[in-house]
Amino acid sequence: MKTKATANVRQRILETAARLFYQQGYPLTGINQLIAEADVAKASLYQHFRTKDEILLAYLQQASQQWFQQVAEATASGTTPKAKVLAVFDMLHDFLVTENFRGCNFQNALLQLPPEETQVRAFIQEHKVRIGRVFNEILNDTALAEEMALLFEGALVSSQTIGNPAPVATARRVTERLL
Known part of the structure; x- marks a missing residue:
């Protein structure tokens, strides 16, 4: 105990x-x-x-749990599937402008891990797949959910690359038109 x-x-x-x-x-x-x-x-x-890898895995597990709790809170306020999906993009935008954003901690870890570290890699991959499942639960449309997940991840990586949240705003506008 x-x-x-x-x-x-x-x-x-x-x-x-x-x-x-x-x-x-x-x-x-x-x-x-x-x-x-x-x-x-x-x-x-x-x-x-x-090991240090165990610390990394535990940190990412905790971060994932917190992230999806925030997603649940953001989507709870939406009354339509469109509003719920847009709330996820709004949440990402808010995160990027309120944090000292150095990129996605999952993507950063994935890029920094040695190839033989498969347990942490598998967890990161599952975390990333889960956002697509969230969109699918909201939209009940696998193809559309995959598109939303791609826009979301692309906006996240692009924001890290250029150092500002503009790609998230762009992805949100595209999402709004698609939905």
Whole structure:
């Protein structure tokens, strides 16, 4: 059974990892830096995670859970399928302008992982597929949901590339015309 103190240490490690992985990248974040900045003992870190890849996976799992909670909250306010889909694009836009956006943490991690790290890669791929399922649940149209997912992901990557959220606004306008 986990004690509150043990859970707090785990959460502190994950919060520190989230910040460091996002700000400086997975390969440039060392275990010693993570231990120092999380203010935990090396034994405590290894009590919770055997490897840096396990920390990355746990961080991405937590980020995915939070992301889809935000998607659920955004779509709950929509009264039509169109309004729900547009709310997802609005949520992405709001995220990009309120965060110190350094790109999609899932895409960043995927690009930085060694090819042999299949468990984290599989999780990232599943996370990305899930957005298409969200659109399909809203629209009940697989082909249209795939198009929305492509617009969403393309806008996300394009925003990272050019350093501003304009592609999300463009993708939203295209979505509005398609729906």
